[in-house]
Amino acid sequence: MVESVSAYNKLEDLLRDLVDECRQYTKLGHVATYIPILSKADPNKIGICIHTIDNKEIAVGDVDDEFSIQSISKTISLIITYTLIKDMNIIKNTFGVEASANKFNSLIQLETLSDIPTNPMINSGAIACAGLLVDKISFDEFIDFARKLCDSDKIRLSEETYMSEKTTGFRNYAIAYLLKSKNIIKTDVEKTLDFYFKMCSLLVTARSLSRYGSVLANGGTAPWSKTSLIDYKTARRTKTLMQTCGMYDASGYFALDVGMPTKSGVGGGLLSIADNKCGIGVFSPSLDEKGNSVAGCRMLEILSRTLKLHNFDKDYSIIDRLL
Amino acid sequence: MVESVSAYNKLEDLLRDLVDECRQYTKLGHVATYIPILSKADPNKIGICIHTIDNKEIAVGDVDDEFSIQSISKTISLIITYTLIKDMNIIKNTFGVEASANKFNSLIQLETLSDIPTNPMINSGAIACAGLLVDKISFDEFIDFARKLCDSDKIRLSEETYMSEKTTGFRNYAIAYLLKSKNIIKTDVEKTLDFYFKMCSLLVTARSLSRYGSVLANGGTAPWSKTSLIDYKTARRTKTLMQTCGMYDASGYFALDVGMPTKSGVGGGLLSIADNKCGIGVFSPSLDEKGNSVAGCRMLEILSRTLKLHNFDKDYSIIDRLL
Amino acid sequence: MVESVSAYNKLEDLLRDLVDECRQYTKLGHVATYIPILSKADPNKIGICIHTIDNKEIAVGDVDDEFSIQSISKTISLIITYTLIKDMNIIKNTFGVEASANKFNSLIQLETLSDIPTNPMINSGAIACAGLLVDKISFDEFIDFARKLCDSDKIRLSEETYMSEKTTGFRNYAIAYLLKSKNIIKTDVEKTLDFYFKMCSLLVTARSLSRYGSVLANGGTAPWSKTSLIDYKTARRTKTLMQTCGMYDASGYFALDVGMPTKSGVGGGLLSIADNKCGIGVFSPSLDEKGNSVAGCRMLEILSRTLKLHNFDKDYSIIDRLL
């Protein structure tokens, strides 16, 4: 039982028990079906990797299985937006920063509340970001940046996922054209969507996400190279938006009970952060009805409680003892 | 200029300059008018008080002026709800924990998204809480608890505010009856509203709010008596909900740029928390269009940046030097 | 089979077969339950009465059973509003005249689309009307007028229905207070609701409704007394609003397939009009999911087709032959 944390001497042992204990929760969800290729995922997969700001890495389970990054890519497009767009007014006219209690692919608030997407962590906001970026960087540059963040040359585009998104993602087309009609997307819609679909189709692993998380936890500086990949303030903003809006319409519940900035993707990945301590990458593609990994969320919840990683309940001496 | 923090040796000096610097912002807003009595407030008032978990208190400006607590009382009703209602299912069927990008007095999400209020920090959620509490405690007990939290016997009901709320708060009646029609309020509507209007009509001061904040910052234990007033987990939940939903539909912006759990009230008060360090009470009744104190928010923003109090950018050595 | 209209010589025979044929449909619905007293209605009751502008009356079935008028009273409050309020700007600021695809008791459009109720045939619009009337006429005068329209002294208030509405109609309270908060109701909310609940609680019969309908069909003049009870233009407006908004969110379907101005009530009544020919009163309290009488709607649909009473398919020679 993981919760008896004092019984452990090594984090790896604890993580192994955690994975074993939470494997049962994969039965409670379903792999995503909204694009055909996602439905081919193996619902039994489960893995977790922790990468500390001291560059230690503890990995258990299916941490090297590739899966599509999906919505977790919204954090990368956000970082690039904050990095490349210096005029804050352009950003303020493109997306808001308020959490939304609506579904991730909702169009309602675009129609009723404001003319801009509520935040950059839902589809409309990320598509609006893509509209800002598509004329500024090539998608190869996007991949390059993702590889640096994840310290992995293996990050690459899944052509199959990309084609699946492109040929069936009709609601995203609807969102993009609505943004175009409101002049929030100022460039070509098809090019914007292409960029967005490609972003979502990057293949990552739990291990690579944990490294990316450690960069954010470390204020933007890569633990392995000591070079700054993300501006400190941009890292802070990204963590905050993950905290308030990262888990779709379960963000509030997650902030309450887990309390770590986390972003999920319907590919089954979770990118989580214990600030100033470590990044956590999780993979388990069986999803709950909100679109979040069932076993993955459960693992983070138990970990937060056991290791005291909650934002308002931090005590890093516990994890330090196990590292 | 407050931002040159190294030029200061005492927090009091810094706060004095902060108040002087931010007084100009009171001109940019307006006192609340939605109930008549609020419009009588003096828009030029401004004060800030910091109370640390070591029981130090630094106060500058109009910190002993009484004003009505308004929505800040929603944190107290939430704490009592978590304390008295042991069955989490009852709580889950009464309010959600997701942030909302809607106005504080909106009825829309009650109709379109779910049958329960989105969270306990907006009117509908707090009225639903009042419905849970009204048959369990008397309002005198509510005041008693508020006095303990604020370490002040002066906390008392403003009959004038209460009558103003009661005779003009029609939208709150609408919300309460809608909750009754959905059976979320299971008891008498008029009694529930009475409790709610009274809650909002407590007179507090910036000084008393800073003390209340220090209890939350300290995990629920009063710095002055070392007695636990709030269960540790309840304190954590309250701070989290203040962080995600405390500033109406500006909560996301506030989490991003200030990054301290904060709850505002249209009486001009702000209750803010630097976790594990101090509570901050602010008073300045000139409000922006979201209903938050203009100068108050500005003071917290500058303070967060200068003293490094942001959730994802903490460095308490700076404030420690000044204390 | 009623549809072989040529086989009939007398309208009464046709109506008798119609009632027999449609009695089965009472099994497909349910009596209303939203206020307790309505659930006591006998779902097997069915009756229809036709009253012509030549003052002929043909009645079959349970035409003298009393039931509460419910929403059909909205036509009377509308007529009185058009009669008493001479300043059209007051009316235009109180309710719109557009049909709504929302439920009869919806609050959404009040929040999202405009500040006034969409039309006077839904609860919000009728409550807004009541707010205009309550300071201008006594409820006794309302009853008197209803008696004249229905040529019946038996029209009276059901105290039991009224008390049931008053003690359980929480959503209507919510609507009324929302209207008050928007200053659409300018007088006392409780008095307004009292008037509204009483309006809904009048006891009528299918026979009395048919007479009321004949007045409207006859341009406002009572066939029995040749006196004008309703201004011609007001009668025209009332018929139009019954046509476009009379059947809740089934108004469009009804206009399409039946094509007679009709207003339904959840008491099981239907007031229908073949313009320039006759009024039709129907009673059958088993309702469909929209809140309209199942068997009643079916009778009107068959009658419209068989006797060619549809607005855009009129041939009164058929009914004239049978009268």
Added chain:
Amino acid sequence: MVESVSAYNKLEDLLRDLVDECRQYTKLGHVATYIPILSKADPNKIGICIHTIDNKEIAVGDVDDEFSIQSISKTISLIITYTLIKDMNIIKNTFGVEASANKFNSLIQLETLSDIPTNPMINSGAIACAGLLVDKISFDEFIDFARKLCDSDKIRLSEETYMSEKTTGFRNYAIAYLLKSKNIIKTDVEKTLDFYFKMCSLLVTARSLSRYGSVLANGGTAPWSKTSLIDYKTARRTKTLMQTCGMYDASGYFALDVGMPTKSGVGGGLLSIADNKCGIGVFSPSLDEKGNSVAGCRMLEILSRTLKLHNFDKDYSIIDRLL
């Protein structure tokens, strides 16, 4: 003054005065700008043509000026849908028949109320119709049918309008993709939109619309050839839907004050019907804020009152005298 109808002996004289009197109203509106080509229209143009079911035609003003049919084409796609799709369930799963108080190009009700467009007279409903038709008929066949309805070989596609729609109608793309995501459009979105944009881009005249109206007024039979162009029941349904939903979110007002089935288009056209008497075609491209021709609506309103053409106030002896 047109209202003194007894002073006239010929309808043509009355119409001439009507046009003169209403020309001033063209100053109160603006030509459409939502696609670039519409903004080139001459706002001073005004014309009206009446075509009776006896094949008489009275035309005054700019009745032979070509303009794009825009939303009036929605009546034609509706007629073809009712004609070609025999399975009513397919139709019921494609669009509703309820009026909507929302803007013509709204997406909200698609998200909140039901999964199908509220009615076939708003963009979403007509695009859904186009999705049913595009695999069943060629656009040449659509034009051919339009020519027959209008008794004019001059009806033709404006390539310029079509290209303007296609390159700037982003909101319509959004609607179409949303319908595709809900599987209401089952065929290719681009092909469907192409069909829809072409429909809207037909060039018609007030004269040709009056003829089309006379066919509907005559139960589907062309007055000039005595051949049935539209099934009787389909004509009835089309008139009903024009009555309840033909004037965007001013349909209710129009039904109340004008009371003739009418469909407007943002090209400045109006197709109106005095059932069993005549069709009326109107052209005047200066629009009010709802998107309806200002002077055109005013002409129809005066005509309805003067000639007693209102649905619930008909007296055709007046127009008969003038014909």
